[in-house]
Amino acid sequence: MAFHEHRPEQSVHGSDVVSATRKEGARLRSVGNLDIIRRFTWEISSINMYLEELRQFWAKTLGISGPQWLILMAISDLDKDDGIPVNMVSKLLHVDPSFVTTQSKLLEKKGLLRRRPSPTDARVVRLSLADKTQKHIASLNEQYKTIREFVFEEFDEDELTEFTGKLATLKTRLQKACVRISIDY
Template sequence: MQTTKNKREVRASRASTIDPDIARRFASTVSSVAIFLDEIRQFRAKSLGISGPQFALLMAVMDLEQGEGVSIRHVAKAVHVDPSFITTQSKLLEKKGLIRRQVDSHDARVVKLSLSDKAYKQIAGLATEEQELNRFIFEETGGEALEQLTLQLGELQNRLEKATVKLASGL
């Protein structure tokens, strides 16, 4: 019990030392990074003949799928959109031959998505360009530092998600 209280006190102490201007600059910088990442996604999507959101859907399926497909609900959560959007877009991507949609054998209400062989080939075709782009973007950041930054941003993402829940419930 004492350690939990101490952890809360340390967090409260750290939080009270955060300059609001720095927090705002941080938020602005992160927003700018998100915009540039979205622009890069749009360029990559265009090379596959799809939209940026469709590309995000493909990448989420590729990352989440473990050999038996991934549910629309899980993909929607990963890309922060409503499942109906994933349903609509996955049907369009299925028509283009990039996604496979299958009814779950255990629950007929669930549709699972997986990438087609065509999608894997097209994404593999982007690999060299992606490596060059990553080399350019992260040339001054080592792999270990990038991993640490990714972990810190993941923790921040979790805190922001909790903050939105707090705000929605009236703090």
């Protein structure tokens, strides 16, 4: 399945095209007038919304929620054949471990992942994807690759590495800012 950029004029007709184009132009002008930090914040929020929309689409293919899809993706990315602890998933997703525990139990009931005690510490639960989930994710790889290439086509590997590093720094600073604010309140 090829990925094509959605344009408002593709889904509307006649004078609606002009109206949709004007609305988009007006939105861009108003966003352009914001100071750079506020604009950056809104752009990041918008990116998150589009990522959420993609997660919802892929989650729907398995009949699960977007957050459950994220749990499966975290396991897929982190698991090196022996499962990963619940706390590693919760740290990556920045959620409470109890949320991952609850959701992983639901995913286990659907046959999408396995939960088993760690061989070294029975208190630790290790998560791994079920075979059918691995196959399902593999079946989406071509579509994911096409989207990834489209989205990141303007970045070479060095630029993307640098940009990702700067985003990681920003995330760390935002985390520290949240701690500071929580102390004040």
